[in-house]
Amino acid sequence: MNDNGSVTETLYAGNFMYRGGSFDFYFHPEGYVAKENSNYKYYYQYKDHLGNIRVSYDNSGSVSSPKASIVEEHNYYPFGLEHKGYNNVVNGTKNKYQMYNGKELNEELGYNVYDYQARHYDPAIGRWLQLDPLAEDMTRFSPYNFAFGNPIYYIDPDGMAPFDNYTIYSDGSILRQKTDDATDSFTYVDSGGSSHDIGTYDKNSSGLIQVPTIDYDSGSTSVTINTKPGNEDRQYISGSALASMIGASADSGQEIYVVSISESDGKSPSPSTSHVNGKNADLRYAGEGGARTPINYRNSKTNFDKIDLKASSSMNASLNKFGYKDIRSSTLTVNTDCIDDCGNGVTISEKYSVPGTNHLKNHYDHEHLQGYRPNVTTRELQKPVSTLSPYSISH
Amino acid sequence: MSKILLKLLILIALVSCKNNEGEIENTNELANKSNKQQILSQEKEGYIFVNINKLYQEGGKFAISDDNGDYLILFNKKKVFFNSYSYDIVEEEQKYRDAIKVETYYPEYGLFIMKGLKLGNKYRVEIGKEKGTIETGANFVKFKTPEEYVLEGYPSLSKTNPLHILPNENSDIIEGFENYTYVSVEIHGDWLKVKDDKDCYIGEEPSEKDILGWVRWKKNGEVILEVRQVC
Numbered sequence: 001m002n003d004n005g006s007v008t009e010t011l012y013a014g015n016f017m018y019r020g021g022s023f024d025f026y027f028h029p030e031g032y033v034a035k036e037n038s039n040y041k042y043y044y045q046y047k048d049h050l051g052n053i054r055v056s057y058d059n060s061g062s063v064s065s066p067k068a069s070i071v072e073e074h075n076y077y078p079f080g081l082e083h084k085g086y087n088n089v090v091n092g093t094k095n096k097y098q099m100y101n102g103k104e105l106n107e108e109l110g111y112n113v114y115d116y117q118a119r120h121y122d123p124a125i126g127r128w129l130q131l132d133p134l135a136e137d138m139t140r141f142s143p144y145n146f147a148f149g150n151p152i153y154y155i156d157p158d159g160m161a162p163f164d165n166y167t168i169y170s171d172g173s174i175l176r177q178k179t180d181d182a183t184d185s186f187t188y189v190d191s192g193g194s195s196h197d198i199g200t201y202d203k204n205s206s207g208l209i210q211v212p213t214i215d216y217d218s219g220s221t222s223v224t225i226n227t228k229p230g231n232e233d234r235q236y237i238s239g240s241a242l243a244s245m246i247g248a249s250a251d252s253g254q255e256i257y258v259v260s261i262s263e264s265d266g267k268s269p270s271p272s273t274s275h276v277n278g279k280n281a282d283l284r285y286a287g288e289g290g291a292r293t294p295i296n297y298r299n300s301k302t303n304f305d306k307i308d309l310k311a312s313s314s315m316n317a318s319l320n321k322f323g324y325k326d327i328r329s330s331t332l333t334v335n336t337d338c339i340d341d342c343g344n345g346v347t348i349s350e351k352y353s354v355p356g357t358n359h360l361k362n363h364y365d366h367e368h369l370q371g372y373r374p375n376v377t378t379r380e381l382q383k384p385v386s387t388l389s390p391y392s393i394s395h
Numbered sequence: 396m397s398k399i400l401l402k403l404l405i406l407i408a409l410v411s412c413k414n415n416e417g418e419i420e421n422t423n424e425l426a427n428k429s430n431k432q433q434i435l436s437q438e439k440e441g442y443i444f445v446n447i448n449k450l451y452q453e454g455g456k457f458a459i460s461d462d463n464g465d466y467l468i469l470f471n472k473k474k475v476f477f478n479s480y481s482y483d484i485v486e487e488e489q490k491y492r493d494a495i496k497v498e499t500y501y502p503e504y505g506l507f508i509m510k511g512l513k514l515g516n517k518y519r520v521e522i523g524k525e526k527g528t529i530e531t532g533a534n535f536v537k538f539k540t541p542e543e544y545v546l547e548g549y550p551s552l553s554k555t556n557p558l559h560i561l562p563n564e565n566s567d568i569i570e571g572f573e574n575y576t577y578v579s580v581e582i583h584g585d586w587l588k589v590k591d592d593k594d595c596y597i598g599e600e601p602s603e604k605d606i607l608g609w610v611r612w613k614k615n616g617e618v619i620l621e622v623r624q625v626c
Contacts, residue, residue, distance in 0.1 A: 228489075228503070229489050230488060230489020230490070230492065231489070259503060268551075268623075270499065270501075270623060271499055271501050271504060271506055271623050271624040271625050272623060272625050272626060273549040273551050273576045273595065273623040273625070273626060274576045274595050274596060274597050274626050276597050280597070280626075282625075293486075294485045294486070294503050296448045296451075296452060296505055298448060298449075298505070299449075300452060303452065325599075328594070328595075328626065360594055360595065360626055361594075362624065362625055362626075363625065363626065364448075364505075365448065365503065365504055365505055366503070366504070368595075368625070368626050370595070370596060370626070371596075371599060371600060372599060373599045373600075
């Protein structure tokens with residue numbers, strides 16, 4: 001809307017914008033294409049580490065003899081207000097769709113705020129104009145704060161919660177963007193290169209996540225994580241370990257049923273001794289017919305037979321692939337026969353163990369995961385990984 | 396004279412009888428005392444392990460009674476009856492577990508451990524503030540002395556009870572001891588020798604070198620070391 005009250009409708013379809021009923025603009029990794037008179041022109045952009053569009057230029061020459069000409073230049077104060085008085089070049093139509101943080105500036109009626117989808121941001125005061133929709137998840141901060149008051153380090157891609165990113169690849173590798181903020185998000189990339197947003201979860205002050213219940217199913221990818229009710233105070237997990245469990249579930253198609261990991265401060269909860277910092281974990285066995293009911297096969301071949309060995313083999317191989325290199329459960333010994341006098345003669349016995357596990361005493365009732373050595377690459381990126389194509393990152 | 400003699404004889408007889416009675420009383424007292432001492436010498440403090448897994452899988456019955464003979468807690472087949480309610484022992488443990496205040500109670504792991512006293516043919520245990528009794532002949536029950544309890548579990552060390560080089564408080568503390576889990580080796584008085592566990596560990600891999608040291612497990616006759624039951 002302009003000062004005269006005339007309205008021009010803009011429609012958004014992903015990267016494509018329609019203005020006044022005709023196609024007007026779209027952006028791409030190199031820059032953007034915009035309508036100029038009745039033609040469309042290709043522009044290139046330089047962006048800084050926060051996604052701010054700093055310089056846009058086009059080729060004013062030809063294909064055989066190119067000549068880069070600056071179309072626009074913008075320079076910003078940390079909270080997004082634009083520098084004035086120098087290099088405010090605009091040759092042609094201003095691209096207001098992409099400015100500070102790559103966001104659209106709404107200048108109508110002197111509003112001058114950036115549209116971050118979930119909220120509007122005013123760079124003049126460095127505050128959101130609306131309450132944080134996830135305010136109750138971040139009680140330590142003002143619900144109007146922008147990027148935790150540190151916009152040089154953090155970006156806020158959509159006005160929602162800031163986040164760490166775990167991109168979990170089907171080959172067992174995990175890419176982690178470390179940001180030391182309040183939440184972690186998880187994306188699984190299947191063998192066909194398709195991304196699956198599994199979820200975003202809060203971290204506590206110890207950097208641990210309470211293991212979420214996940215029931216994701218899309219195409220050939222499914223992730224199922226469940227937790228034993230009543231054990232919530234001892235089901236805290238590190239972000240990377242949760243990424244591993246998501247990867248293992250997606251890779252094997254098996255449900256991961258968590259009995260116990262760590263306490264909220266990272267201590268090992270009773271009765272376990274090694275579950276420190278959200279890594280070592282106790283899981284229920286993969287039971288027949290997909291069941292995850294408690295199975296205890298101490299002195300009981302009948303109970304051992306309740307374990308689905310094929311499913312266990314698949315689940316444990318995937319857990320190993322995604323970082324848990326040492327999975328333990330007890331080996332069951334069953335005496336089947338004896339030679340001569342059973343009391344004094346030779347006893348013949350058979351041993352049964354859960355595929356993919358090594359023996360550990362007193363572990364007939366759950367799988368114990370340890371030896372956590374995931375293939376994690378950590379990047380100190382300000383740009384969220386979720387906005388990058390998985391193939392643009394070497395991992 | 397004969398009358399006097401007769402009275403004297405009667406008096407002697409009475410005194411004699413009284414003495415005999417006294418001897419009988421004294422013998423009983425001695426016997427009682429002896430039995431008590433015998434019972435006392437049989438009294439053992441320790442830990443009562445209830446095989447809750449076997450009980451659950453085999454559908455057995457197990458009870459702890461109060462001094463009136465009423466059930467404090469009753470396990471019957473897959474159900475536990477407690478505080479006038481019944482629950483599935485494992486599947487509904489979140490509904491009642493916190494109310495069972497004993498040393499260790501994790502039915503999914505098959506763990507039910509109480510501190511108690513072996514007293515003749517009974518165990519005396521405490522569940523919260525209630526005192527209960529278990530017959531020693533009860534199925535699913537095993538008694539462990541404090542020494543057995545400490546030697547057979549996973550000792551859990553902490554900054555308040557750290558790992559020392561030698562078995563005394565003034566000995567140096569082994570740096571970084573919190574990064575390992577331990578198995579018990581031997582008891583020497585109030586001190587327990589432990590070494591790092593190669594089968595159950597905290598980090599990426601077990602330590603290549605052995606970590607050996609001493610932790611205090613007992614003080615003033617009380618077990619002060621926390622003992623865990625699984626890795």
